[in-house]
Amino acid sequence: MIQITELNKYFGAHHVLKEINLTIDSGEVVVIIGPSGSGKSTLLRCMNYLEPIQSGQIMIENQPIGMIEQQGKIKEMPQKQLNLIREKVGMVFQNFNLFPHLTVEENITLSPLTLGKVNKQEANKVANELLLKVGLTDRAKAYPEQLSGGQKQRVAIARALAMRPHVMLFDEPTSALDPELVGEVLQVMKDLAKEGMTMVVVTHEMGFAREVADRVVVMDQGKIIEIDSPDIIFQHPSQKRTKEFLNKVLK
């Protein structure tokens, strides 16, 4: 599904991702954890090329994203090709990034309609199905500012799902939420996982990781220091740094 090989990413002189190798299978749920600044968000953002990369390769369903080889030279791919690949990759942001000038329904249908995938009627039908799925059928006509944080994030998930992505990326989807509202969003994510959606999730919710993750990736200072099943990571981590980090967070 996703293959990352020898990925390096710099911000200016700052080496943020160092020789990252990671393969994610179809249907797998991978949780990424690690201290602040370790590069989790950046790695996720590279996966749909919101961040350009300096070396290495990222393949989505065996297609390279962002960079392609042409006549022996590596160049950025044309926007159109990039957009096509991006449709397969849904992304959910920490701050929701809903479109404040559109209703919930319009938020969900905007991209499918703009890209001419469906007509207005079908788009609305799909939107209603998705709102049912995330439990928000009654808020279709509301504007984002009229929603609670948990509701906003569920709309953001529905919006990403409307493009029928093959994989979903989540960047700390619950960390901007009031504690009582965290549960409703995690529940939607669990349902998605159960349906077999491929998911990559950056989160501090260790409970979710334990329960849902197939594998947990631990990052530190731009490197992946450990990949294993949640049981092993949480009970018998092989790295000292993993232990230290978990101690702080679980305390």
Next chain:
Amino acid sequence: MIQITELNKYFGAHHVLKEINLTIDSGEVVVIIGPSGSGKSTLLRCMNYLEPIQSGQIMIENQPIGMIEQQGKIKEMPQKQLNLIREKVGMVFQNFNLFPHLTVEENITLSPLTLGKVNKQEANKVANELLLKVGLTDRAKAYPEQLSGGQKQRVAIARALAMRPHVMLFDEPTSALDPELVGEVLQVMKDLAKEGMTMVVVTHEMGFAREVADRVVVMDQGKIIEIDSPDIIFQHPSQKRTKEFLNKVLK
């Protein structure tokens, strides 16, 4: 120290605080919990009159804040008098609200210097003592944007302490922080409590409440529904709604 009697607060027609009665003794640590929208922040903000109130009375050290009676009529008190009382009440916000154009040191010394309490030299001395206390001596010359969230919040605490307040109000001081950074701020608050500072804290950190609070106040829909010691609130709450709320949060 603080006496609130029959406080009512409206936003327009929306009745947000309903007949609140609460007395907080000197040296006491009171934690306020309750679901989102129950009025916790509003109650806290009333305590230093950041929000005007519609009826009832709030006394800080036996002085009314905000409203005074003059010739039988209730009116807003003069700004000067209000500012004098406010100096006794330190406030720490969820979003830090540091002054981005000033260094850490300048953030701390601005108010004492502006109000002419001390000269520049003394102000800096006090700032350094406070920075030592919150463990940030080396960041005195940094600007807020160069700090992590946890560091920002510790500066905000130091800034409030610089006015030598008699009581400190905290509104979800850790909820905008990365989980690993929560600990350092809670530690500073625990130290303060140990020194005997009167504190009112709105928080979702139940661990902190258990460990530090003398009393826990539970709010729901604008009312105080239960006040008791943390042991009783967390183990044997008398109200069904308290139980429901704790279930959700502690899950």
Next chain:
Amino acid sequence: MELDFSILLQDGNLPLLLKGLWVTIRMTFFALCISCMIGLLVGIGGMSKNKLISGICATYLAWFRGTPLLVQLVLLYYGLAISLQIDLTASVAGVLGLGMYSGAYVSEIVRGSIQSIDQGQMEAGRSLGMSHWQTMGKVILPQAVRRMLPPLANEFIALTKNSSLLSVITVPELMRAGNSIVADNFKYFEIYLTIALFYFVVNFVISTLIRILERKLHVGGVRT
């Protein structure tokens, strides 16, 4: 000083002023449309990564914002006719000249407001598979327009008044109508105050319309 406004009712003065006002309103309106189009193009173009495009836009901005409208109008109307035999009518040259001038100011307003929209909005649009321009058109601009309105009010009001320079290229607008009445009867203050009142009313209408639009466009607000 005694003011004698009865002068307005004599010699067809008021009708002449009203005719001038109507010219001013018409010229301003068309110039305003051009100004918005140019402002949008140059404002967005100025942020382009393409060096050529952003260079052209920066040059446009520097020239049309930096030099006097009077000179621009004279070059456009007389300069083109004398040097290249391009003979624009006064109205066309006037609307074009005003529009291009004001467009430079509007472009800065456009750029500022687009840059003030949270970066996350563009990222969200792109990550949904929409192109840069689709996201710009459907997501960024609708939000930016709301923020442009207050400075646009300033600019449109200035535009109304700048239209008085069109008299230099023989357009019979309000100020020129006033000047020609004053030249006749020397009742400056009566006439100028009347002109001021006319401009005031036009500008009041503009600022009111924009304030209504501001409220209508309140992002995310309930619009019904």
Next chain:
Amino acid sequence: MELDFSILLQDGNLPLLLKGLWVTIRMTFFALCISCMIGLLVGIGGMSKNKLISGICATYLAWFRGTPLLVQLVLLYYGLAISLQIDLTASVAGVLGLGMYSGAYVSEIVRGSIQSIDQGQMEAGRSLGMSHWQTMGKVILPQAVRRMLPPLANEFIALTKNSSLLSVITVPELMRAGNSIVADNFKYFEIYLTIALFYFVVNFVISTLIRILERKLHVGGVRT
């Protein structure tokens, strides 16, 4: 059309233009200071809860922004002298008139930028025991100034060029100097292009200075 710029070097034309330029720069500079002061007062006053103060400010804004500068100048210089025997010198009337006019526009910029500062900043200041005005001066304004700069550039550049209207009240500024040379030798295009260049340079300096200031004032940036 052939241009012959050697005309500049004849008959002291260039020195006359430079003298006009110097008058323009001086008038603009002082007007700019007044404009900023008025803009600050009226902008802040317009947000006052005191109905009287905010009413005065709103009236000021509506009149000085809504009516033509030409009319304002004529009333100030000629009108005051005729009706109230208040005899301002042309320079004083010019600087004052320009400053009051531009101040109205600046006041809207001030209001907008102050209102764009996060509400939490005022609350933080108040909760530290500082008064509303202390917080405004020490916390809000320093941050707002940074945001005012881009629209202020627009306004100051417009101000420079509006100063050409001062010729109506006998101030010998750049545009007037140009017109008097043109009347002598009829070399319109050479002279107007030169004038345009002069304004361009002045405005380039203004926008560059403001951009430098923008960078210097980068809120919270390392300033050394």
Next chain:
Amino acid sequence: GCGGAEETTLGKIKKNKSIVVGTDATFPPFEYKNDKKEYDGFDVELIQAIANEMGVKVQFVDTEFKGLIPGLQAKKFDLIVSAMYKTAEREKAIRFSDTYYPGGLAIMVKKDDSKIKGIEDLDRKEVAVQIGTKSVSFLKEKYPKVKPKEVEKNTDMFLELESGRVEAVVTGKPAAKVYAKEKGTVKVLDQLLTHEEYGYGIRKNDPELAKEVNTALKKLKENGKYDQIVKKWFGE
């Protein structure tokens, strides 16, 4: 106004030994700034001679034509010297001195234009005139078939002609001649359309000043100085 104790304008002029003169110095050959950037022209030289007779110096204030009459009324200067025609309308607002020169309107066309020989040939043609000048009302009243195109400044009329937007200009003959000589691309027809009189503008309540100026002017005409100046500027 204030009481009668106020000193008269003439008194002030004598006391300061200088008379302040408002002029729009963009109108050669009457008043303009010469190559040395000094005030120069027929009007300038004549008023200096008059002032000389009065025993005072001239101090010029340069402003736009439309600012002249309000400036006079606002006491920004004592006298208007700016090739201003005496008209009945203007005399409602200000007082005029005796006329000091006869002028008149003439037609200016492109040099190679042989079709227009007089005012009769201008019917249904566009003709540039300066806003607020005598030419406007003259054409409107006497030749309504001519299409006047009003422009802002003296020089704009010439620009209109040169850019081919109008076929003729109607303006004061002396000014037209100066331009024709300078440019060489246009010519002035000999026909004089009107007969006008130039006069100095004076405030209504300054009859003493008007008298003094008139006396001085008469003296110059008598002693030949006036003819000398006329000859220098108009060669007649």
